[in-house]
Structure formats: structure tokens, C-alpha cells
Amino acid sequence: MNFNRIAHNLNYVSSVVLFLLGLYAVAVKPNLVKKIMGLNIMETSVFLFMVSIGMVGSGNAPVVTEGVKPATMVNPIPQALILTGIVVAVSTTAVALSLCIKIHEHYGTLNASEILGTGGPF
């Protein structure tokens, strides 16, 4: 393990921590809404990771203006990609919540262990 590099890539480390946190919530938490929150935390961690990849130390926003050299601008591609990612995350969350509404209507609870009898949906 390259500990110097890990200490330097601190954003990446925090996004890994967030990712694990979200995965834990999805896998273990019994409440369905908390599971969906876990999904969102995981997604956010990936967005943080992608934006950090495109970062340039003391860089500028990638908007062409006078006096700003292209070499000092941050990479625009990850930002465009995470815009897609955010929309995908919103869409998945909307579908998940509408399924939750239906589940609550039928079962009267959002507790995964009660709905499934044993364990969560995993």
C-alpha cells in the first residue's frame, strides 16, 4: 500500500468511506427509506470521486474567458458525466420511493424484516 499517495488523495479516501457507509446502510438497515438513503450516499460518494479526478490544483472553472489559459482549467468531462449520474440517481430514487408508497399501502410498515419475514431484501 502506498500510504503517502493515500494521504495525498484524501478526497478519494473520503469517497471510499462514504461508499462503504452507504453500502452498509443498504445491506443492514431494516427501514426501506434508510436503504434508499444509503443508495443516495453511495451515489454521492461516486460523484465526489469523479469530480475529484477532474480537479486541477488552484484551477479555474471550464468556462472560456479572457486571460484564463485552458491548461489551468479543470477537466470538464467528469462534471458532465456526474450531471448524468445525478439525474440517474434522482430517477432511481423517485421509482424507489413510489414503490415504498405502494408497499406502505399494502403492508402498513416500511420495516424490511417485517415485510419479508426474515432478513432484509439482501
Add this chain to the structure above:
Amino acid sequence: MRKAIVVLALVGIGVMLIYAVGEMPPMGDSGNPDKVHIAPRYLEHGEEEAGASNVITAVILNYRGYDTMGEVAVIFCALCAVVAILNREKPGLSRTSMDVSGVKASVVVRTTIRFLVPVIIFFAVYIILHGESTPGGGFQGGAIIGASIILFTLAFGLPESTRKLPLRFRIPLESFAVIAFLAAGFTGIVFGVHFLTYLMPGLSEYAAETIRHIMMMVIEIGIGFAGGIIFTSIMFAMIREDQCELQPDSP
């Protein structure tokens, strides 16, 4: 027991990811692989090639426009999913628990919102139209439009909102973003160039650039308004379902 297995698996994944992070190129270095391969061309030629001084907009609409078409298809798909699961068009459900609770929003709130909503929508239109040269664009503006309509609904109730935005008006607008993208793409096919090409051949430079500008504008406006209406429709579909649990017991 289950928890222990999950934690063990998470530790395994975590060690793997941290190891990978340690092997990644140093963050923020301008010599990293992602900054020397494709991005320089976008940054240097984005404005004249793709017609937007905000390079992110150039990437979204032009270089990777096909991804964005998929993206608007994703929100359209989510809308269809929500309204199909919750059965939006089932007649007889136009109220929410909020409407039947008997507690109305106060006059102060209603008046403030009546003044605020047009201003918010105006700001959203600014964000949409200036996406080419400043941070912003269709999705951001669409989110603001959606938020303003949601604010209106919270104060005035669902019947009032659905009266202002009836279904026969929302349904065509919901698919407008996908249609705008496809129309731009098929225009290219009519002119005999690749799908989603904005600069049409066989025209003078001025005419070609004007057409490109108009097409990008139409797409941005389409994304913005369709996005806003889709968020609104999702919200309408979700809150009207409350009716099923809460029987009207108006005082």
C-alpha cells in the same frame, strides 16, 4: 450474524478500494492521464467547435450529446415508472391529506408565494438560457422550475395546481425533451450528416452557426421545461396517493 458477514465483506471491499486509491495518480496534478488525453482538445477548441463558451455545456450538448439524450430518456422513464406504479390517471383522486386536513396555509404564506413563484421561474429561465456561457443549463433550470411549482402546490393545494397545470397540458410537455433531442438529431439525418451534428453542411457560415445556436437553445429549453414538469408530475403522483389512507374528515 448477517451483520457480521456484511461487515466482513465491507472490510474486504474497503481494503481493495483504499489500495486502489493509493495507486491512483496524485489528485490535482495537471499531468494526470485524464487531463492529457481528451480534455485539452475540449478546453482549447470547445468554443469554436461546439459553439458554447461553457465547455461543460459543450460536452453535454455536443461532444457527448448522445449521453444527454439517454439522460433525458432516464427521467422520462422514471416519470412513466412512477405514474404507472401509482396510477396517476385513475379518476377520482385529486386531493391529498393536506387538502382535506382543513388547515390552510396562512394568508402571509400564500401572498408571499404568489409573488415569489414568478420571480423564481424568471430566474430559472435565466439559468436555462445562459447555460451556454455561464454555469447552469437545462437540468439546473428545470430543477428550479419544478421546485417553484412544488412550492405553489404546498401553499395552494393539489386541486388548484392541477387546475393550473392540467394533465392534457403536462403529458406533451413531459416528453418534449426527448422529442427536442430527437428532432435535432433527425435534422442532421435530413441534411445527410451524422445524428446530433449541429453544424449543417451546404450553408453559409453565418446561417450554419445561427441554426446551431437555435438548435442548442431549443434543446436547453426542452430539457429545462420538460425536466421541471416531470419533477412536478412525479410529485403530484406521489402526494395524491395519500388519499388512500386518509379518509376525508373535514371539520
Add this chain to the structure above:
Amino acid sequence: MSFSSQYPILLEAVPLAFAALCPIVGMWKRKLCFPFSVAGVLATNFFIFSLWGKVTSTNTVTYALGGWRPPFGIQIRIDYVGLFIASIIGAVGLLVLIYSWRYVSHELEEEKCTYYYTLYLLLFASMLGFTVTGDIFNMFVFMEIFSIASYALVGITGQRRAVRAALKYLLMGATSSIIVLLAIAFLYGTVGSLNMEDIAGRLQVGGYTSVAGVALVLFLIGFAVKAALFPVHVWLPDAHSIAPSPISAVLSALVIKMGVLGILRIFFTVYTPGFADLSGTWNALTQAVAWCAAISIVLASIMAIIQRDFKVMIAYSSIAHIGYILLGVCMLTDRGLTGGLYNILAHALGKSCFFLVAGAIIYKHGFRRITSLRGLGRSMPVTAGAFAVASLSIVGLPPSAGFIAKWYILWGCLQKHQYAFVVMVLLGSLLAAVYCFRVVYYMFFVGPYGDGIDEAPATMFVPAASLAAGTLFFGIFATLILPSLGSAARALLAG
């Protein structure tokens, strides 16, 4: 540019356009949605099958979106394997759509029908987009569209068990999508490109090999969930058995194959086999997938035997067949890979026929228990006959397409001297014979027989029967596509 060179984009843009217009048509006249979507799928099929001549003569057809040269823009890249799978999607999608008509108007509330067809068209368009794209992020976007559409279609009835199964599917599916996105982020951070061929070229140059290895593991986990491979298959039995039957057919025949296709693209296009620095990880992972696949085959077949519900049994059988496909692929010999690819066709035809038959029985009689199928061979002869013919293919008996596929998979295992896998494939076939022929036995040889014929509507039994006929056709005339599939497999293995 001539119009025919636009076919690669038209085959996704046309169904997407029909999907976007479908709610508007439904608002005007709800009854028109069905003919409208059939028109869209037919037009798409025209574009898919028109591409065959070009692809067989030039191997790959590429199309640069927006006219941007490949690493700078998104590229559509149709190779033989992609077009083969696209054709399966087109044909099965059309037949299942026709079947849906009566089933949907019977099962769903009237207001939902418009959105059923819209979601179906979106599912269809996005699977085609996923199949033919040459860009790794574009693949993710299309994966999300078909995933969201399939979560919704599983839960569209809004019934108690359906929404539960849909949410279970969603939680696992969305997690796997995020894992794939994370893998794309790792890969992008180390090679700076999103085009598959470009990534392959830049990975050869070297540097950051270990990160690329981790990304490979993440890709594999993500797509394995989509494909329902053994340790992560738990969502499939619920989702596939509770969904409306035409949707079960599409999910089993096509959607899980997209996970397989993702694994194929990652293993053979992005990380090429001859890649020296990473070959250790690559070989270890193919071995791991082969073992998971082999365990899938045996375990899922046993699970299928102990089921009492007809549709759950068919769903478990799908997990076993994903096992066959991936086992063939991971043998890394041209025979094994050919067999795996041919099984995609054989399983798509056979399994969608199974689900359509199950749907026809539910439509007609409303029962799902295997023991209550007795006597149906007399009262629903075409439906039950289609099931019997398709079960030949699922078990792998001549003269069906399933036999050819299994023969090649076994041949691939023998080429690599993996005798344990040979035993597991044969055991799986034996178990498949038990669970399929048990149903056939109940249908044809156990009374009481009803009096007279009481068949499902023609729009339901004709698609089922033509799918069953397809399994026989591709078993007898296998030489139509086997040679070119073999050369496509060799091209994949050569990297």
C-alpha cells in the same frame, strides 16, 4: 451520407421516438397505443435486419455520433456479436409485444396500459442501445434506462407481492449500477478515456495496472448482479416469477443477457485477453466466474426441482442457463465461447416461450401450481405443445438449439480438460430433464382431461408457438449462423 449508413443510430432512435410519443398518442386514444408500439418495433426490426449484410461483409460497422472522431465523441460499434444479440432482442421483443396485447388488457387497469407500452418501448430501445454502443459511459446510461424500466414493469400491477419484488430488485440493481459507475470512474481516472477500443489501447501502454485490476473486479461484480450469477442471484426468482408474464419473458430472455453482454464487453473488448500486465488477475477472474457459473447450474437446477409454483420453477431455470452461458464464455476456447453465445439465442427463445405459456395458462385458468396443470395437453393443445417443444431446448436434447449450445459448451470444457465442469453441465441437464418433463408429464399424461378444446386467444398462442418453432429451426439449421459465430468468437479471443 447515404440513408442506409444511418441505420446504426436509427435502430435506437426510432423506438425511443415512438416511446416519447406513446403517452401523447395514449392521451388522444388509449386503444391506439398497442398498434403504435407494434409499428415502432417493426420499423426497428427493419433497421436491425438490414444491417446483417453490411456486418457480415465488413465485420464491424461504426458510427460516430455528432461526427466527432471516436475518442472525442461517442461511437456506435456494431460487431457480429452485438448484431446477433440485437436481432434476438428485435425478434423476441416483437413477439412478446404482440402477446402483451390481450394479457395486459386482462391484467392491468386501463389507465396503466399507456405507460406499460411506453415503458416497454423504452426497455426495448435501451437494450438495443446497450448492445451496440462502443462507449463505456454510454453503456451505463442505457443500462440505467433498461434497469429503471424493468423495476417499474415488475411492479406495474401494484399488487402486494409485485411491489415487494420490484423494490428488492431495485435495491440490488441500483447498488450494482453504482458499482459499475465507480468502476468507470476508476478506469477514467487512470486512462482518461471512455471509448472502449481507446481504453483497450491505452491500457496496453501500461501504468496504473493495479487500479485497472480493481476496476475489472468492480465491473464484474456489477454486471454479475445484472446477470443474476450465483452468489448475487437472489433478486431473480421473486422478480421474474411475480412480474406480468410477458415481462417475465422479456426479463428472462433479454434483460439478464445484458449483464452477460456487459461481462463479455469488459472481458474481451476493454480488457483484452492478451493483456500481459494484468493477465494474472484476468485469468483468476475468469476462473472464478466459471466456478460461480458451474455452481449456479447445479444449485439453481436443484432449486427449480423443489418448486411447486410453475413460474418460480422457470425463473430458477433462468439462473441455471446464465450459468451455462458464462461457463462457456469463461472456458476461453472458441468452441466454448461459441456455445455460450449460441445458448443466448437458445435460452432466449426457449425461456420466453416458457413464460408465455405460463402466462397463457394464468390468463385462461388463473392457476400457477405445477400439479394443477394436469390435462392441459388436451384442452390447450397448441400452448402445451409449444411448452413441450421448448423444453427440449431447455433440457438440451436434439434436434433443438439448446442441444447445439450445450454440445459446444461441453466441447469447450473438454478442450480445456475441465472434467469437473463437464460433469456439472451433464448433471444440470439431467436435473433440467426432471423439472421440465415433470411438467410435460402432468400436461399430457395425467387426467382428468377436460372435454373439448379451450385454447388461449390467437395473439397469445401464436407467439409462443413461433418461439418454440424457432428453437427447432435453429437446432436443425444451426449451420446458418454457427460458422460466423465461431469466427466472431475467435475474433473476441484474439482481442
